[in-house]
Amino acid sequence: MVFDQALGLLSNELAIDMGTSTTLIHVRGRGILVEEPSVVAVERPSGRIVAFGHEAKRMVGRTPEHISAARPIQEGIIQDFPLAESLLSACVERALGGRGLVRPRLIASVPHGTDIVQRRAVADSARSVGCRELTLVSALIAAGIGCGLPIDEPVGSLVIDIGGGTTEVGVLTLGGLASANTVPTAGDDLDAAIVQWVRERHQLLIGERTAEEIKIGVGCAISPREGRAVQVTGRDLREGIPREITVSSRDVCAALQTPLNRIVDAIQKTLSSTPPELAADVYEHGMVLCGGGAKLSYLDAFLSKATGLRTTIATDPHRCVAIGAGKLLEDEALLKRAALA
Template sequence: MFSKDIGIDLGTANVLVFVKGKGIVLNEPSVVAVDSKTSQIVAVGEEARKMIGRTPRHIQVIRPLKDGVIADFGITEAMLKHFINRLKLRGFMSKPRILICCPTNVTSVEQKAIREAAEKAGGKKVYIEEEPKVAAIGAGMEIYEPSGNMVIDLGGGTSDVAVLSMGGIVTSESLKVAGDTFDRDILQYVKKQYNLLIGEQTAEQIKVTIGTVYPDSRKDEMEIRGRDMVTGLPRMIKLNSGEIERALRESVHMIVASAKNVLEKTPPELSADIIDCGIFLTGGGAQLHGMEQLFTEQLKVPVFIAENPLDCVAHGTGIMLESLNKRLK
């Protein structure tokens, strides 16, 4: 039995695995539950995510990736090993070749950590590619042509903005403001405005259910429950979309400012191409209500959400695996 070539989108929020010839075979949260008494892994992925904020003291729920890079090497390695073993991706006599993605601003030390984690998890040869490039390929952009393409990849830990041409990144910026930051913004807003403590999962639920980043574009309401900071007792409040827009405004405008910086540094010929082709939004953050409208208004360029934005990086790894011998040597 021969091993498969696999592509891994090692995200702060989710891990997606693409197997050559099969497509995306795994999409699980980047979460691991560990028993601190025995150092044994209790759960990985979705099973571990359900435990966040609900475990006894001796069980720690860890997100081993922070801001797009490995924060806990051992746990990341164990998580990758778990997924590769579960999918039976190792052959009887051989190990798979792995293409793995990382943000544009990672250091050589961080890149080495990602490569080592993939090798120890069972990779024969590990290739590393920059996330916005792979996301652009996955979104169907012709980045190997001599024309300008711009992608804004809104992930869980980082937002990557890049202009690409001739198969390479011309100008780019990566900032540690993304989906996780939005969750924290909502958490802080509720704490400050209502003296109510809520968990990460509740904050994410609010973001998805009633969240928007474009003023006055959504009028939804939602009841949420948390712990009153004064009495210590459970309490329920009602939030609306306008409040969430205000809570997220500062963080979202940091990403907009980053996109403007990248456009300002882009050669004029490529800028002209971007006006014609538009800018593509990829990653989970692209699905946040009003994101397309806000970027179009602020950047004065047509902005589109890629088809299946969450899967773009994983699909991009698949396309690159098809041409592994040609382009990754």
């Protein structure tokens, strides 16, 4: 315990989950010290970073002409390299506090199915923060470990990570993946479906942040008997002036069905390519949901109904990948197996 604390004070070993919506950093011996939205606000034309994380997210959709608040990662992949580097270096600086003198050892998770070019982009941005040793690991394996699944044993475990930009589905066994699928449908698509529904039904334009607030506030995957409702303000498409409407859980549930069914398709596709012994394990143990999207109300019941499998939501679902990658910092043998070539 005392040793752990001492190690924690000295440690500059970091596990990073740089996601489409959120960037988390786990520091060995100390836990998750950074959890910030993956948003950077930049002043134009100088390119100076004005804000990052929570502060920058508050600016989305509200910036003047000379500032842009952007998300460098889309669908789990770095789209704007300089911005991603700025985000990562700000987050690493915060994680290390004043202890940034010794170059850190990093583990970074990448989504299943990313190609060599995309992995190189993650590796380059990690190197730009001056790390001395870098290991890229599969986000799905990290998620399985973070969910507390027995991924080291010869037993199939089904994990679904519903993030902001991607949903990753994988059957894990003996520290590796037996079958997996990634689809670009997750929280952002649910928000977009709400924007579209409000536009078509009410001829009202709302922003993506408002849509996300509606989803978190009253969204659900199965329509509840007694739903809730929120007042929402947007811009009237015909008259161009602000107008307020009421949106209910039932409305949002209807709007979300199309993207939610794409997630069901991804699960079914993965199961259909799973070897029979592992499929039998999955049938017995069910599936575990993680990622921020797993917090959508009644999603577990919706997925149970659609797949016939028992569904559990992980504890702290949005932190599973960072927790799992953090555990890999302490387990060299498992890290070797989770590491991507």
